[in-house]
Amino acid sequence: MVAAVTGFPARPRLRPHTGPAPRRRYERRRPEKTPLHKIVSENLAHWLEWRDQAERPVPAYVEEELRGYLECGLLCFGFGRALCTGCGQGFVVAFSCKGRGICPSCNGRHMAQTAAHLVDRVIPPVPVRQWVISVPKRLRCFLADRPSAVAALTRIFIDEIERLLCTAAGPTRAGDRPSIARPRLGAVSFLHRFGSALNRHVHLHACVTDGVFMPAADDAGCDVPPAFLPARPINPADLAAVTEKVRRRLIRWFKRQEFIDAEAATDMLAWENSGFSVDASVRIALIDRDVPSYFQSLEHLLRYCARPPFALERLSVTRDASGRISRIRYALPRHKAANWLGPGHGRKSTRPGANGVVELSPFEFLDRLADLVPPPRKHRHRYHGVSAPNRPLRPAVTVAAMPDGCDLALGFSSLVGFVTCLPR
Numbered sequence: 001m002v003a004a005v006t007g008f009p010a011r012p013r014l015r016p017h018t019g020p021a022p023r024r025r026y027e028r029r030r031p032e033k034t035p036l037h038k039i040v041s042e043n044l045a046h047w048l049e050w051r052d053q054a055e056r057p058v059p060a061y062v063e064e065e066l067r068g069y070l071e072c073g074l075l076c077f078g079f080g081r082a083l084c085t086g087c088g089q090g091f092v093v094a095f096s097c098k099g100r101g102i103c104p105s106c107n108g109r110h111m112a113q114t115a116a117h118l119v120d121r122v123i124p125p126v127p128v129r130q131w132v133i134s135v136p137k138r139l140r141c142f143l144a145d146r147p148s149a150v151a152a153l154t155r156i157f158i159d160e161i162e163r164l165l166c167t168a169a170g171p172t173r174a175g176d177r178p179s180i181a182r183p184r185l186g187a188v189s190f191l192h193r194f195g196s197a198l199n200r201h202v203h204l205h206a207c208v209t210d211g212v213f214m215p216a217a218d219d220a221g222c223d224v225p226p227a228f229l230p231a232r233p234i235n236p237a238d239l240a241a242v243t244e245k246v247r248r249r250l251i252r253w254f255k256r257q258e259f260i261d262a263e264a265a266t267d268m269l270a271w272e273n274s275g276f277s278v279d280a281s282v283r284i285a286l287i288d289r290d291v292p293s294y295f296q297s298l299e300h301l302l303r304y305c306a307r308p309p310f311a312l313e314r315l316s317v318t319r320d321a322s323g324r325i326s327r328i329r330y331a332l333p334r335h336k337a338a339n340w341l342g343p344g345h346g347r348k349s350t351r352p353g354a355n356g357v358v359e360l361s362p363f364e365f366l367d368r369l370a371d372l373v374p375p376p377r378k379h380r381h382r383y384h385g386v387s388a389p390n391r392p393l394r395p396a397v398t399v400a401a402m403p404d405g406c407d408l409a410l411g412f413s414s415l416v417g418f419v420t421c422l423p424r
Helices: 035-053 060-071 104-122 137-145 147-169 236-256 262-269 298-305 362-372 394-401
Strands: 079-084 090-094 128-134 186-194 200-209 211-214 227-230 277-284 315-319 325-331 357-360 381-385 415-421
Touching: 035 060, 035 315, 035 325, 035 362, 060 362, 104 298, 104 394, 128 147, 128 298, 137 147, 137 200, 137 236, 147 186, 147 200, 147 211, 147 236, 147 381, 186 298, 186 362, 200 211, 200 298, 200 362, 236 262, 236 277, 277 298, 325 362, 357 362
Parallel strands: none
Antiparallel strands: 079 090, 079 415, 128 200, 128 277, 186 200, 186 381, 211 227, 315 325, 325 357
């Protein structure tokens, strides 16, 4: 029997792996010198015309994303001027496009800000486990362009995880003691529309507390914090049970929505290899949450879940005799290369002869970029359980995530002015 932990340990003011950055001179980034900027700037107009002639017009939000990226970080499209109060030195900062799918700088900034916000303001000091689910290719096309399918997958997946954690933590059910509300987990889900090889692969990542929060009884005081009950270790039988339940519920939902017919649903339920894959091997223990080794911390896990669709440093181009870009090479991560052997795994590669590198023409590369751009006005991460908006336990749980004595003041005390300068 696992004992309940009422309250949460206090967090330090600064995480060990953070602190004041070393002093160095500000250097403006130069996106116009990167391979990605050269590919988009030299081929965008011809690619848009080619898609129109092929009767495959590019969505307006994708074209807007690409054109916005070409203006990101360039002083000729606007900048702000900053002035230091100490030495009087001034410098200019170019405007950013604040894109959602292509710009490496804006996506990297969003990744860092999201991870820091979740660690410092949302997730309390409790163990956290990453859950990942991938569905069969027969259903991924619906997830790519139907928000209702994504919402159904997320709801079913989080619901089954919560059922498992309630059983693994062993809390008292609400039916046994009516004065105690239903135990809930805390989770943040991330929808990934990309794979590691610049391919469209819609799947779901979720950072879930490795346990459930038990609300206080109704007769207890309003200042009594909820109790956190840690779950026992998750074993392969638990993963298999969650996978099977999610598979059956999701296929039934697709059948009710008439996305697939009854024959296809029966066929998918009879598959020996269901095509559904659930992984929960990554766990951040409480002692490892703020460790100095950054690659074992909770913030690194959240950065991984909120990462951009591709890495700029893995991109390179090859030009022909006329100086035009002929081929684009994208190196795969180490664990996807053909020469890597892991424990219990064989050789991996995306295709025979790929050797860990994807080679594309400029138009093929832009086609893949267009598939990776998320639709507008769609959340890239969502909150569930006690972390969801307007939940009664949210204030009591999230306040434990904040370090002692922290405030919301911005760290721009050295800037006395920010003058907007637009090009003439």
